Amino acid sequence: MNVKSRVRLGAVVGAAALGVGLLAPAASADPAVGEYRQLTGVGSDTTQDVLNRLGAVITDTDGQPDGQLIASYNATGTPTIQTRASGCSINRPNGSSAGIDALRNAILNNTGCIDFARSSRGPADRTTTKLSWIPFAKDAVTVAVRSDSGLNSDLDLSTDELRDIYTCDKTTHNDVALTPLLPQSGSGTRTFFLEKIGITEAQVGTCVDGTVQEHNGNALDSEGDIAPYSVAQYIAQTNGVVTDRHGVTVLGKVETVAPRNTNGSLNVNFPYNRDVYNVVPTAKITGSTADANIVGAFVGTTSKVCAQTSHITAFGFGSLGTACGDPALKGER
Incomplete structure (x- = not known):
């Protein structure tokens, strides 16, 4: 495996170029030590920043003391996080799958942690309805390369070419030796991207470095590097809304389609577009066991999350309109 030492941190850049006051950089990570909120979430790197922002602006008005409702813990940071005042010191989940597993463990053991x-992917197992994937925004995934690389000549790859790159059947492009990268195991972006290019984990070639933290352009440190990248994350990073990790990367087209519109916003018609979700226990949004905080935060177009369209789009995502908050999609993991 072509595993190299990858730079992990980007620089925090200045105010966003979008000219809206709400676009100051998001809270950097977890709630302050000793600060516990009604709803605690973990998982996807892709949506951590926008959830941090929503956690900062959504207040708790459901009979609890005034304050913030949602605590969102970053995918990376200290090895463990403390999500409640006692009994809830857990290993920090990094990625959609790890976050979903942490939620499942909390349900199974009734911890309340x-x-x-x-989650930046849909359910992998649809055989049960134990969990509900509630969409709140639209994203897309394309590939990034270095702007100073020979790969960057208005990069436009087909799905077949991407499949060949990640199975190591295609080893050069524009006379540059390719060094393909994938996000770390458990990443929803990794799962989604492999599905879109039509290969399984078992088919990923030995030339691929599959250990890179997702959406970190600084990890592309050689000419042949190519990696999947959330378009929303790229927009937020380059606009200074979040910590800028894009480095010198640029986004490529797929099947001649650009991932961004001419005004720089997300192209929701990009071939590899996806919904992003907050996953909750189905029992907590239905019937006598429903939790008013969870329902109020996530379910329906008038939910507290779906009402924050300006914040969601400020972080590079597309609006779902009336599809926001729909609890119909269910599964197990």
Whole structure:
């Protein structure tokens, strides 16, 4: 495996170029030590920043003391996080799958430590209805390369070419030796991207470095590097809304389609577009066991999350309109 030492941190850049006051950089990570909120979420790197922002602006008005409702813990940071005042010191989940597993563990053991999981993929197992994937925004995934690389000549790859790159059947492009990268195991972006290019984990070639933290352009440190990248994350990073990790990367087209519109916003018609979700226990949004905080935060177009369209789009995502908050999609993991 072509595993290299990858730079992990980007620089925090200045105010966003979008000219809206709400676009100051998001809270950097977890709630302050000793600060516990009604709803706790973990998981996806892709949506951690926008959930941090929503956690900062959504207040708790459901009979609890005034304050913030949602606590969102970043995918990376200290090895463990403390999500409640006692009994809830857990290993920090990094990625959609890890977040969903943490939620499932909290349900199974009735710990109350986790209330929702951030996910940039849909359910992998549809055989049960134990969990509900509630969409709140639209994203897309394309590939990034270095702007100073020979790969960057208005990069436009087909799905077949991407499949060949990640199975190591295609080893050069524009006379540059390719060094393909994938996000770390458990990443929803990794799962989604492999599905879109039509290969399984078992088919990923030995030339691929599959250990890179997702959406970190600084990890592309050689000419042939190519990696999947959330378009929403790229927009937020380059606009200074979040910590800028894009480095010198640029986004490529797929099947001649650009991932961004001419005004720089997300192209919701990009071939590899996806919904992003907050995953909750189905029992907590239905019937006598429903939790008013979870329902109020996530379910329906008038939910507290769906009402924050300006914040969601400020972080590079597309609006779902009336599809926001629909609890119909269910599964197990």
